[in-house]
Amino acid sequence: MTTVAPGATVSEVGAETILAGPALPTGFLSLEEIVRPHEVTDRYVTVPDGSDTVRLSYRELMERAASTAARLRKAGLTPGSSVACVLHNDLGSVLTLLGVWMAGGGVVSAPPRSGRGALPGQGIAGVLERMGCEFFVSDEDSAELPLPPGARLLSQGALTERDSERHSVPDLSVPDNALVQFTSGSVGTPKGVVVGPTELAGHLKAVATGMELEQDRDRLVSWLPLYHDMGLVAMLLNGLAARIDVVLSNPTGFAKRPATWLTSLSEERATITAAPNFAYRLAAAVPYAPELDLSRMRVSLSGGERLQWESLLDFNRVAEPLGFAWGAIQPSYGLAEGVVGTTSTTIGRGPRLGPNGHVSVGVPLAGVRLKLRTGTEPVPVHLGGSSRFSGYQTTDGFEPSTGEWHDTGDAGFVYEGELHVSGRRNEVIALAGRNIFAEDVEAITHGVGAAQMRACAAFRDIEDDTRLALVIEVARQTDADEALALAREVRTSVIKLLGTRLTSVRMVRPGTIPRTTSGKVQRARCRDLISSDAIGSRVLAELV
Incomplete structure (x- = not known):
């Protein structure tokens, strides 16, 4: 047992680690x-x-x-x-x-x-x-x-x-x-x-x-x-x-x-x-x-x-x-x-x-x-x-x-x-023996396009749940060409850093991505919107 902070401990019991x-x-x-x-x-x-x-x-x-x-x-x-x-x-x-x-x-x-x-x-x-x-x-x-x-x-x-x-x-x-x-x-x-x-x-x-x-x-x-x-x-x-x-x-x-x-x-x-x-x-x-x-x-x-x-x-x-x-x-x-x-x-x-x-x-x-x-x-x-x-x-x-x-x-x-x-474990794919989380893709996306976007949501693809799809909500005044350029840059970065290719990258207008009451993006609802084509008219650009 090891003390890691005042009064807190970390210990291993068999194959399990207990933080207390x-x-x-x-x-x-x-x-x-x-x-x-x-x-x-x-x-x-x-x-x-x-x-x-x-x-x-x-x-x-x-x-x-x-x-x-x-x-x-x-x-x-x-x-x-x-x-x-x-x-x-x-x-x-x-x-x-x-x-x-x-x-x-x-x-x-x-x-x-x-x-x-x-x-x-x-x-x-x-x-x-x-x-x-x-x-x-x-x-x-x-x-x-x-x-x-x-x-x-x-x-x-x-x-x-x-x-x-x-x-x-x-x-x-x-x-x-x-x-x-x-x-x-x-x-x-x-x-x-x-x-x-x-x-x-x-x-x-x-x-x-x-x-x-x-x-x-x-x-x-x-x-x-x-x-x-x-x-x-x-x-x-x-x-x-x-x-x-x-x-x-x-x-x-x-x-x-x-x-x-x-x-x-x-x-x-x-x-x-x-x-x-x-x-x-x-x-x-x-x-x-x-x-x-x-x-x-x-x-x-x-x-x-x-x-x-x-x-x-x-x-x-x-x-x-x-x-x-x-x-x-x-x-x-x-x-x-x-x-x-x-x-x-x-x-x-x-x-x-x-x-x-x-x-x-x-x-x-x-x-x-x-x-x-x-x-x-x-x-x-x-x-x-x-x-x-x-x-x-x-x-x-x-x-x-x-x-x-x-x-x-x-x-x-x-x-x-x-x-x-x-x-979250409900939005993860396995690739070459390792797990890639939706949050991994979102972190890369924010790092690439922070100045041009408001939010993003990654989730398991509707037709192929072994891969991830991505929706990016762009900042106001962003036109279709700028949105498409950002989509390409994000997809390239995800391939380089995570070794996986996104099935699609949809660039959508502000206010499209659903959020929870605390302001977090709702990945499952975003997937549902895409599967029903409810955001079709709000898509500025798309990579498939």
Whole structure:
């Protein structure tokens, strides 16, 4: 057994390698205590409220949430009831979240409509019905929601409006179905990942410990959407649990103007933030005012999708002159079944490049264990430990998580005691005895055409699943000739670096590639669009 980071170990048991995080700290706040911060009057949560922004102390936030809880109880919520809602980055959503827990209910975080107006999968309504979800909180039209039969629609505005009456905080426990999140990139019948209150609270302590959060020092700033686990758990709930200042903004602001992320970090004197790899890439491609001061940044999580070394280098070239230290970037790996975070690198070290272009995602957090077959080839990654989900909610009912280990669906390997994740195992081909992942092709594509493209998606070909196909979404103002030239350059680079020829490279217009609620490309849906010829009119150029 070898110690690879404070409290973390790596050991070999037979043909298997076990990575284990340190023991989970004892004495952490319960979820009930996290949402009832009676004592905190000098720390604040700043959050959008309509066209304005409001700043509430923790005590003021608790009082507003207590009012929401009272209205929910009056509407018929009883301890253990499930309440569905789409959590946006606004005051009403934060109050709904805390109010449901204060009233003894469980929160079901439903996915939003996509930017193209598509509704959430209708299967979600079936899951909500099967689990007995009694309420859906929203101000949207019921026809635009996955509202199950028999569920009651409650107005978020009416539940969370300011109340002159002072309400006592209910002394109720959060139920076992504390939080249900739908995995963002799931295919087929949707599943809700169920996390219990003890597992959620303990994991928040593990994440805060890994970030070394201090109440008198840290200030968390995030644009990540609350309907995704990184935005909700790693950012908002982690900040509340640590009793630090939290500043939220709308994700659409970053999407339209990527410079707003670093600009807000400077204006708010932030020390903590997080974003997926694509955000670092976008943030590196825009100009900034030279007076920005990012020297206070201590932790900037990078997770949610495979990290690309070139994207991190590009980001560093832009951000370092503004004071953003390389050591503040903290690569991580996680999944909803592990609450949110599973591994991260050591604070202050910065990203580290491993074999074959893979960026290390560090060692397990407190209470987390990982199991992989020993070797240097990518193999299935299995999750164990105390920070795990309790089961899935499906259209067939509740499926409990059983056994010591959960198959994450990812492949990875251990190098120098740290985890390196290669990609999803459902998008991989075998070539001459080695595996080539969709993420390998996408990384090369971004390296070749970063300035000319917005996104790309690689996936097993429809007619020949032993090979990969590629769709590239070009930047605006790109014409057909430029798109075709880029397609040829990408295909040549993939042959040279991976030794495989793509069956096709389709260059499509902006807004074509479907994405998950967290902004990641959806490879399976992209394949479906091509098989049905649904994107035919949006193709600028094609190589076959």
